[in-house]
Amino acid sequence: MATTDGTRRHVRFNAFDMNCVGHQSPGMWRHPDDESWRYKDIRYWADLAKTLERGLFDGIFIADVLGTYDTYGSSNASALREGTQVPVNDPFLLVSAMAVVTENLGFGVTAGTAYEHPYPFARRLSTLDHITNGRFGWNVVTGYLPSAARNMGNEDQLEHDERYNHADEYLEVVYKLLEGSWEDDAVVRDRERGIFTDPEKVHEIRHEGKYFKVPGIHISEPSPQRTPVIYQAGASSRGIAFAAGNAEAIFVASPTKDILKDTVTKIRDAVEAAGRDRHSVRIYTLLTVITDETSEAAHAKHEEYKQYASNEGALTLMSGWMGIDLSEYSLDDPIGEVKSNAIQSTVSNFQKVNDDGKPWTVRDIAESASIGGLGPRLVGSGAEVAEELISWVDETDVDGFNLAYAITPGTFEDIVKYVVPELQKRGAYQTEYAPGTLRNKLFGKGDKLPEDHKGSGYRIGAAARQV
Template sequence: MKQLRLNAFAMNTPVHQSPGLWRHPRDRSVEFNTIGLWLDLAKLWERGLFDGVFLADVLGPYDVYGGNARAAIAHAAQLPTNDPLLLIPAMAAVTQNLGFGVTVSLSYENPYQLARRFSTLDHLTGGRVGWNIVTSYLDSAARAMGADRQRGHDDRYVVAEDFMTAIYKLWEQSWEDGAVLADKARGLYADPDRVHVIRHDSPYLQMEALHLAEPSPQRTPVLYQAGSSPAGLAFAARHAECVFVSGPSTAVIKPRVARLRQALVAAGRAPDSVKVFALATAITAPTEAEAHDKLADYRSYVDPVGALTLMGGWLGVDFSGYALDQKIRYIDNDAGRAAMENFTRADPGRDWTVGQAAEHVAIGGAGPVFVGSASQVAESMAAWAAETDIDGFNLAYAVLPESFTDAVDLLVPEWQARGLYKTEYAQGTLRGKLFGQGARLAAPHPAAGFRMSQSAI
């Protein structure tokens, strides 16, 4: 069995995936505004040899529940939320190997500015940064950015394809390898003949610019993506190096991963060229009884309205008028297609009510919750990974940092004893650590073609 990969799943907010748990006496989530919390977490994750931290983000409030943001404000449902990118240099300064996958929506960005921010982060981290490419799913974000509503679901991916072409040109094509000389004797920092102005002209974007940052260790950051709709799968198969999937059971995740592997082949890439991480939460303790007691304790702090507020944003459905025993039925809208399918038609053997779904997502979100002794959880998670053909987990938390401390001190040693988890970090950049290859993207990934073909400039 292949070794398991592990990311911490976090967000710069008091409530990420477990609404109400910020009230737990051992939880530090309310310290999200302080740098000390994030430095402590970064050192903890590196001690556990986590591949990285996957930082989520949203650009608008969850205002579907009740038709406004009052519930999100009152229950801290991913609100307030701070910029995740600004955490990365601080966490990088106290670690040497931890990777940083950060969510940025290209729907509200300019590739020229975004390219510089990521190149800067890649320089400052020594090549440990990744970009989770999203197109956003909240109308509140679109209104905040000056639009009436977000683009249609599939249209967002058409724009995203164009955006990626433009940003690849900046990262991979603007500066040739060897353009930076830093020649003090001649007083020549870079060769102007090897730095190129990029031109891009499309219905969505016009740009004439050279990239302001010199090539970083990875040039293009490691590319994460989470789309599971047909349009999202096609985009992931073309661009992603790591894919994040979330769903409550193997019945949901296994066919989703299989479709991704097939889409990779159709896109001319190897089916194992992408690392797939599934959302999961582990509640563990030295004994099974202690673990179940811990879960019961956690559940006593759950905030049902907070859970319904998050669900409403993910699915695009206002659950404030639903009875808890009402069945959830599929609605085709412009919110998260995979989130909608998780609780409707992805698992024909399960018919979710609103109350059941809210109870499920209240601890760790839409993924499975593994409960038991460290040995039991390690075995169950490994079997789950093998059945679904994933490469690892994005590990959510119930109580911060307790959930991650338990994973580091209890779960990781169990996997290591089974030969399922690394005992030391590999050398190199985040891309090198994940894939055992060079720092930069190689063919047949489309980004590599821009760097290799100077005649296309």
């Protein structure tokens, strides 16, 4: 697919990781070349960041959860035994170390709206945007694990759509603090008059809503982007509606091209209906690449990896994502019609047919998710993978790929070594970073939220509006 100037559209990459063992490939921590067990070592993260920047990745996207996956078998025993996203550490604390060893790599970090008040959270956003010099993004999630809700003092999480209603107000408070409290020239640093900040240029936000009351000012000065790039990963109807007004980068997970094309179209239609350019969001789909110098070597590597993959660990993850205890099914059963209060788009995807035109069974789901989670796997030489990635972009209108790993950092090193050069040969991948902040690198239209974005309506001097 060509861009408006006739050049080939670039494929975009994010690395998908988490401050834990294994992330989306349960069991692979047993592989002798996997270093995900080093997640506690800040040098692992610094080295990974340098690898990704060498490969001109847009960024590293760091997932997070605040609970354990205890839906499978009604217990967290499997999650603990398999190392399935537990133990897990805070993702925000990794960013400083990665930022100091890179100059261009972006950082998209996950944080939920359910359990932290937006007032102190807005300060964390400003702080990281400052110290990364504007390379920070926030992945907005509403939560899906009942175990997190219980440990935060609730019987269960809010119902799916109500979680987004709560998140709408959460974002409103954050926008008011980041966009509407400090004027651009509030900090004067006037030594002669002894004035650091002009009080007349700092304003209370006076927010009173259903969930939050925040009368005062933001206590951080404006950062390079003011509002970090907003990421979002919901693909349910309510999630898409939320993303249409807020998201600038959207992560989806679709097992087939046909499902992905349908999802991308729905998202772009919703963005356009919200009064924004339909391509004003970057959409990345989850994918795992296993590659090597030759196709034969790549397939041999894949076969070796499968010996370490854990189907039980995969079903533990999938049960949490789907909100369904898959241990209650026979392996050859389809999941059928069920109601989910977790990630509804995940359930919906596996209620459709697979590439063979057959219903997904629990066994299919386990084998598919055991390496790379919810996304498909591409196996082949760098040239083969490059051609396939280009076809995904051309056929589905997706912008790029959120790349999960089989082993780390090996999967990412292989992509940088074998796939990136092949994409560049085809004119389908950037050869240098754009200047400026993460937002400008992604869109080339400056550092701040665009005028058609919902958050811009909360700027000083602009009447708050709903886009």
